[in-house]
Amino acid sequence: MTKSSSNLVSNQKFDIVVVGGGSAGIxxxxxxxxxxxxxxxxxxxPGEFHYYQPAWTLVGSGDFDIKKTRRPMQDVIPSFxxxxxxxxxxxxxxxxxxxLSDGEKIYYDQLIVCxxxxxxxxxxxxxxxxxxxxGVTSNYAYDFAPYTKELISKLKNGKAIFTQPPMPIKCAGAPQKAMYLSCDYWLRHHTLKSINVEFYNAGAVLFGVAEFVPPLMKYVEKYDAKLNFNSNLVKIDGQAKKAWFEVKEADGSIRKIEREFDMIHVVPPQVxxxxxxxxxxxxxxxxxxxxxxxxxxPNFPNVFSLGDITSTPNAKTAxxxxxQVVIVAKNIISLRKNQPLESFYDGYGSCPLTVQQGKIVLAEFGYGGKLLPSFPLDPTKxxxxxxxxxxxxLPRFYWAGMLKGTEWMTRCTDS
Structure with missing residues (x-):
């Protein structure tokens, strides 16, 4: 059984201390x-619950049950x-x-920061x-993703705004995925023509890997969505239904603009x-x-890190x-045996771009935007x-496999 913290004494030491009980830590x-x-x-x-966050995009479109994305933390902490x-x-x-917050110190031989x-x-x-x-929602939180579905189902006309903050953020495609699924819903329910859709992106491009921009642009055009780049949401007044953006001009100057909305999907800055x-x-x-x-x-060889907190220039995705789990696990075992580290991460990340209900552009790529498809198919289709x-x-595998130590489709480079 999982051992609780109630038996801990001050200054306890572990072989390995893991900071974080999210996807990476568990x-x-x-x-x-x-x-x-x-x-x-x-x-x-410290959390009472563990969340499967990748499904919140689908919760926001009504294609996934929010209750299936949360389980008690006690149920996912590995035995022993x-x-x-x-x-x-x-x-x-x-x-x-x-x-710790109570002043107690926990000691380790190796530390994993995640x-x-x-x-x-x-x-x-x-x-x-x-x-x-x-009318203000976000798929980036358990409590608010269901409200996204409520808003898109009720909106029959007016203005819908979707925002993306400066990078880095987790799942860089999620801000526009919310837009695509909302537009698809309105298209299928014959209301899209009465809704003005705008996407405000603090960045300068629609997606960071160039190969995926053309297929995404086809959907932007299909949904008649207006793209606004270098535009960062800085203020919102929900009751007045107004939002303010700082727009970076070509000469580097910043101007502030005000926009009205009937619905706005907000992605928060992430730090x-x-x-x-x-x-x-x-x-x-x-x-x-x-x-x-x-x-x-590089400065403390007994410390490793993985997940969204790392400095690595890869997409922050599950x-x-x-x-990364495989790389860290293998390398820590090697370190404990005084052996060279022989497992290397290639920057792999995946962003399933939900362009419409029932269809996804499965963007898989590594460092430098190198395409790393898992299947022998055109990844841009x-x-x-x-x-x-x-x-x-993937949701079933997550709960029954990944969190249990099953390393499915986890190729890595060994020297």
Whole structure:
């Protein structure tokens, strides 16, 4: 059975301490224990629930049950790992220690930093006061994704706005996926012609991998959506149904514009947790600094990181985590045996772009935008099989496989 934190004593030491009980933390713990069941692993995680976030896009379109995306944390903590139900206040790698919010220190031989990132809702003025009402929604939260479906089903005419903040964010395609599925719903219900759809992107391009832009543009044109680049949402007034954007001009100057809406799907800015950003493990931007291939800290060799918190220049997706788990698990075992690290991450990430109900462009790519398709098919073509993968196969595998240490479709480079 999973050991709880209630039996912990001050200054307890583990072979491995894992910071974070999300996709990365649970999966890497399970993979390590499959390799060595005698490892003493502590998982520091304050949350009561574990979430399957990739399905929230489908929840927002009415194609997935929100209740199936959440389970009690106790049910997913791997057997024989110790759940330390607390918050981290600081990382002290010089002492091989993690300090908790109550002042207690937990010590380790190896540390895995994977708390994910933080959704900075507060960085958009007025957003927290109106989120989940007044036509303001977001698929980036369990509590609000169902409201997206409510809004798109009720909207018959007017203006719908979809936003994307500055990078990096988790699942960079999710902001536009919400737009595509909403437009598809309105198209199928013969209301799209009465709805003015606009996408405001803080970036300069629709998608970061050029090969996928042409097929996506076909859907932008099909849905008659207006694209606005270099436009960052900074303020919102839900009751007045108004939003303000800072627009970066070609000469670098910034002007603020005001737009009205009937519905707005907001994606919040996303930042590292303070306890990582303020630690010796952070890069200048606050992310956990690691070698892009080994996922090992260059300054503290007994520290590894994976998931959304890392400094690696890959897409922050659950699919990336799935591949990173294997790299970290193998390399930590090698390190513990005083052997060279021989497993290398190629930057793999996957973004299933839900361009319409029942069809997905399965974008898979690695460092530098290199295409890394898992199947011998044209990756830029929308496919029903990709929809089945996202909507049916992957959620079941996540709960029954990935979180249990099953390493399916996790090729990595071994020297």
């Amino acid at each position: 999966s890497v713990t399970a993979s390590l224990l499959k390799r060595d069941s005698n490892l003493r692993i502590g998982i520091i995680e 790992a110790t759940w330390i139900k607390s918050r981290v206040s600081s990382l002290i790698p010089s002492q091989n220690a993690v300090e 708390p994910g990132l933080r959704l900075a809702w507060e960085k958009i003025e007025g957003l927290e006061a109106t989120l989940g009402k007044n 590292p947790h303070d306890f990582v950003a303020n630690s010796p493990l952070a890069d200048p931007k606050g992310w956990c600094l690691v070698d892009n291939k080994t996922l090992q800290s 699919a990336a985590t799935r591949k 929308p496919r029903r099989s990709a929809w089945a993968l996202k909507a049916s196969i």
